[in-house]
Amino acid sequence: MTSLSPDCxxxxxxxxxxxxKWYANKFLQGDTTPECEDLFKLYRACIWRAIKEKNLDxxxxxxxxxxxxxxxxxxxxxxx
Amino acid sequence: MKLFETxxxxxxxxxxxxxxxxxxxxxxxSSHVLSVDVLxxxxxPETGILTTERLLCCKQSAPALLRRILPIPEVAYFREISYLxxxxxxxxxxxxxxxxxxxxxxxxxxxxxxxxxxxxxxTVFTQQAAVSxxxxxxxxxxxxxxxxxxxxxxxxxxxxQGLETIVEKLVEEAKAVEQGFKDxxxxxxxxGNMGVPEP
Numbered sequence: 553m554t555s556l557s558p559d560c561x562x563x564x565x566x567x568x569x570x571x572x573k574w575y576a577n578k579f580l581q582g583d584t585t586p587e588c589e590d591l592f593k594l595y596r597a598c599i600w601r602a603i604k605e606k607n608l609d610x611x612x613x614x615x616x617x618x619x620x621x622x623x624x625x626x627x628x629x630x631x632x
Numbered sequence: 633m634k635l636f637e638t639x640x641x642x643x644x645x646x647x648x649x650x651x652x653x654x655x656x657x658x659x660x661x662s663s664h665v666l667s668v669d670v671l672x673x674x675x676x677p678e679t680g681i682l683t684t685e686r687l688l689c690c691k692q693s694a695p696a697l698l699r700r701i702l703p704i705p706e707v708a709y710f711r712e713i714s715y716l717x718x719x720x721x722x723x724x725x726x727x728x729x730x731x732x733x734x735x736x737x738x739x740x741x742x743x744x745x746x747x748x749x750x751x752x753x754x755t756v757f758t759q760q761a762a763v764s765x766x767x768x769x770x771x772x773x774x775x776x777x778x779x780x781x782x783x784x785x786x787x788x789x790x791x792x793q794g795l796e797t798i799v800e801k802l803v804e805e806a807k808a809v810e811q812g813f814k815d816x817x818x819x820x821x822x823x824g825n826m827g828v829p830e831p
Contacts, residue, residue, distance in 0.1 A: 553657040556667045556689055564669065571670075572654055576809045580647050580718065582816030584680045592673065599669045603687070608709060611730040612671070612687070615711045619726065621672055621685050 557602030563595040634777035636761040636784045640792055644799055646721040646746040646755045647813040648806040652798040653723070653744070659794035664691045664787070666707060682716040688727070693783045698776065705731060710738075718817070721746035737764045738780060752814065759788055 555564040570588035578587065603609050642649055657665050665688060672685040688710040698704060714725035723744040729736065740761045747754035763780040765773035799806070 553668045554666070556669050556687065560669070567670070568655075571673075572651075575654060576651055576805060577812075579675075579682065580651070580809055580816065581812040582718075582819060584675045584677070584682075584718075586675050592670070596671070599671070599687075608687070608730065611709065611733075612711060614733075615728060615730055619713055619728070621674075621683060621713065 555602070556599060556606070560595060560598040560602060563591070563598050567591040567595040633762060633764040634781050636759075636763075636781045636788075638759050638785075638788050640757045640759075641747065642744075642755040642757055642792075642795075643753065644755060644806075645752055645810050645813075646723075646744060647809055648799060648802065649744050649755050649757075649795065650716060650723050651806060651809060652795055652802055655802070656791075656795055656798055659797050661790040661794035661797070664693065666690060671711075680718055682718075684712075684714045684716070686712045686714070687730075688712060693780075695775070695779045698772075702735070708732070718813075721751065735765065735767050736776060736780070737766065738762075740784070752810075757792070759784075759791075 553564075553568075555561050567588060570591050574587045578585070600609075603612065644652075656662070657668050667687075667689040669687045670684060671687055673683065675682050690708050690710065692699075692704060692706055692708050694702075694704050694708075709730040710727045711730050712725050712727040714723065716723045725742045727738075727740045727742075729738045738761065740759065743756075743758045745756050745758075746752075747756050761781070761784045763777045763784075765776040
């Protein structure tokens with residue numbers, strides 16, 4: 553799948569490939585220690601540049617205030 | 633506020649479906665999804681829960697009538713936050729629209745949960761959506777909300793078909809993963825945690 557910015561496609565692909573392998577071969581087998589962190593840093597820096605260029609950063613930070621990046625307790629409260 | 637809810641039983645184990653879900657786009661049924669990016673991701677070392685924040689860019693699906701009255705952009709952005717719990721075999725993703733929020737609020741919640749009756753072979757998929765129109769749109773709220781619910785209906789079916797095509801592609805890999813997941817889960821259930829396995 554392509555990224556928001558064509559500039560990030562290659563970094564995204566490298567990260568996605570790493571993550572999908574880790575998810576199948578490590579995470580689902582019980583080893584939840586993160587890998588692919590270095591690739592993610594590079595990809596994330598690229599995608600956030602694109603987000604700022606498209607002026608989406610404010611929209612994202614507003615949405616984060618409503619639903620922060622936190623544990624699933626949030627979803628449980630939302631259900632009731 | 634208009635609600636939409638659907639439930640579907642997949643004849644695949646939870647681990648296979650979640651594996652396919654991360655690789656879902658692109659597929660032949662998802663031409664409306666233009667890009668998907670991971671914004672943040674972490675694993676809680678205590679619980680083993682994987683949290684992921686993603687940004688999705690989709691083709692605009694607002695009705696033509698609205699597009700004539702409002703300066704609606706060509707694309708719509710959505711933020712998705714998801715929690716994947718390997719112990720309870722539950723994956724929950726909540727998506728909300730980022731653009732046009734002063735006119736319309738869309739929230740979609742998808743859940744994949746191992747079927748309690750067939751935890752190794754079947755997965756219950758539930759999808760809920762809530763739509764509310766506001767501001768100038770509140771006058772035509774009924775129309776707007778119905779139109780949004782209609783596109784949820786269409787996309788829900790396409791989403792399921794799309795996921796099935798990815799599962800088919802992963803069938804060989806999935807067999808090995810399923811066995812490992814089962815073994816891993818049993819080991820960890822005995823140990824009572826989902827941490828790093830002993831060397």
